[in-house]
Amino acid sequence: MQDVKYTRPASIQEAIRLLQEGGPTARILAGGTDIIVMARERRRDTSVFVDIKAIPETMGINFDAASGLTLGAATPLYQIYRNETVARIYPCLVDSASLIGGTAIQGRATFGGNLANAGPAADSIPSLIVMECVANIVGPNGQRQVKAEDFCTAPGRNLLEAGEFIVSLHFPTPAANSGARFLRFIPRNEMDIAVVNSATNLTLDGNTVTAARISIGAVAPKPLFVLEAGAALIGKPLTDETIAAAANAARDAATPIDDMRGSIRQRKHLAYVLTERTIRDAARRARGEAAQEH
């Protein structure tokens, strides 16, 4: 690895100062499963690592029904998916957290890092989007909140300004009679990058959909929040026809590329199939049943 400094600030203010002093080659270090490799392979010019894990606000899982769930941005995935409260109330987040990398990656990797990397195929971002995640960002000019769907701007690009970083992620308490599901398609069942992924969050009143958020990934330069897909369901009964209309909207929104993982035609098809499946599973969870689709 190139010459690099390691710093471990204990406060947000100290971290911001270190990021400002370090300039564009100062890199936030949370789980390190991407940035350490990128620095070693010189895909990111790096002069200083700013390890944010000693900052109390970046670590931990806090939930109460009134204010929702706050995840420290550097909380490792294994702590998230082993947390009983998260598993019970936010199973869609567990779907994502337990599929990113393998066990040794999940021991370190974080939702904050997965979001900040802004990968088009990132396996947490569709779930963050449908669960109405807001990133709490700090920087030299104070704090701001950005919705997950607004955070990524292009492959590997996000809207963080110089000296800014994500401290935590906030999720509202899910509505009564709501359910959410994330699925991805890869050639093997683990340790690979999504060909396509999808997440759906539904609220039901009887069999009528009262709220729906649908997101698909690996089919565009950034994960997509497909408003048209949700709109195809809202106010309507959940039937094969309305589910197909929503899945068609997701397919229409997909603008994938051809690469070694999949062709355009396959990815468009998968956007339909995975959206249909996540809708059916989200509805099952909304009714208190277990998810079934794999």
Add this chain to the structure above:
Amino acid sequence: MSDRIFINTTINGETMEIVADERDSLLEALRDRIGLTGAKEGCNNGNCGACAVIMDGRLVNSCCVLAAEIEGAEITTVEGLADNGKLSALQETFLEDAALQCGICTPGFLVASTALLDFNPHPTEHEIRFWLAGNLCRCTGYDKIIRAVQHAAERA
């Protein structure tokens, strides 16, 4: 040159101070600074699991950890699995079931399997395969490794 740093840590139960380069990965510090060459460098990018170690109770790839990050941490490497020369149940069953051929992936599989049985003493075959998905072996075809983990779990 990167700066020299001094890291106070516990490795395989032994408290020690390691002198390392500020840019060293944990894998480099283990192998090159203190001579624990059990953890192997395979891919050096988090895909193969040959460098797996247990850090404060969770499995990590030591190539994706900076040495500087283990200040105050407790690390277990493959060298720490045997107890005074007595092999662990997993080490025994890996030998009995011939769960290795060339052996370069074996330290990672042993450490990852140890972390699995610590967390889940009686895993299903499905759980074993998912847990070990981040460890690559190009010789055995995995079945013998899975069997060795099952046999070790039966002995617990």
